[in-house]
Amino acid sequence: MTIKDTTSFVDIHSHLVPGVDDGAADISSVLHSVGRMTRIGIRRILTTPHIRGSLTLDPDQLEMRLRDVTEAWERAADAIGEKYPDVEFRKGCEVLLDVPDADLSDGRIRMAGTSFVLIEWPSLKLPSGTVGILHKIIRCGYRPIVAHPERYSGMGEQFELVSEWREVGAYLQTNFGSLVGRYGGRAQATAYRLLRRGWVDYMASDFHGHAGLEIYKDEAAAALKALGAEDVFNVLCRTNPSRLLLDEAPLSAPLLPAEKGFWARFRANLNSHLA
Numbered sequence: 001m002t003i004k005d006t007t008s009f010v011d012i013h014s015h016l017v018p019g020v021d022d023g024a025a026d027i028s029s030v031l032h033s034v035g036r037m038t039r040i041g042i043r044r045i046l047t048t049p050h051i052r053g054s055l056t057l058d059p060d061q062l063e064m065r066l067r068d069v070t071e072a073w074e075r076a077a078d079a080i081g082e083k084y085p086d087v088e089f090r091k092g093c094e095v096l097l098d099v100p101d102a103d104l105s106d107g108r109i110r111m112a113g114t115s116f117v118l119i120e121w122p123s124l125k126l127p128s129g130t131v132g133i134l135h136k137i138i139r140c141g142y143r144p145i146v147a148h149p150e151r152y153s154g155m156g157e158q159f160e161l162v163s164e165w166r167e168v169g170a171y172l173q174t175n176f177g178s179l180v181g182r183y184g185g186r187a188q189a190t191a192y193r194l195l196r197r198g199w200v201d202y203m204a205s206d207f208h209g210h211a212g213l214e215i216y217k218d219e220a221a222a223a224l225k226a227l228g229a230e231d232v233f234n235v236l237c238r239t240n241p242s243r244l245l246l247d248e249a250p251l252s253a254p255l256l257p258a259e260k261g262f263w264a265r266f267r268a269n270l271n272s273h274l275a
């Protein structure tokens, strides 16, 4: 596919394949969602319907699921192409690692057919052995992106585990909403902690295509701008996702500027207790 707009923001995590998961229910919800995204500058969308890793171990079931998802995505892509011709609409999956040894060899599971694969673990709880699981995926030739790590329960206590994920070569994607408290104070504090370490590679909406939900892109941008970190936002939402679509590794994001003063130290203390 031709890249239509290299200056636009790229959203690499959403649920806009109609009727296949808990995201957008039908074409009209998809079109409404895409309209909202274009109004806030997102014209490149890599949508990521849920798929269970265990399904990848059953070739017949996997084929049925991927065929359904692809057909629904094609219908959505046609409708988007008619109504929003400047929008690029690609597809990946968000793979729920309910088994440690999911087979990621089918390109339809990965991000727009690249070597990148978006993964998550069940029930927002980290199982044991995450480093080994990520390492095995990488040894198979794929590049795992851990979706919204800030949302896992107990992440505060296991925070240093993230450095081991990164050492083996995994990447991280935080949600826009996490920066503004959409998932609570702990997820928010963890998201900033990850950003301060320079451990975040991508930021995305995880938008589920319902009218009552917010996308939070502009709110997240404003939060980072207030910290003097517009450049971080651009790398995570423009540069790195654009590189992903070319199957290129992300660039290191600049670190958030250090906070100074009593209230900054107070907030940092509070955050480390919350996280």
Ligand SMILES: [Fe+2]
Pocket: 013, 014, 015, 094, 147, 206
């Ligand atoms: Fe998601």
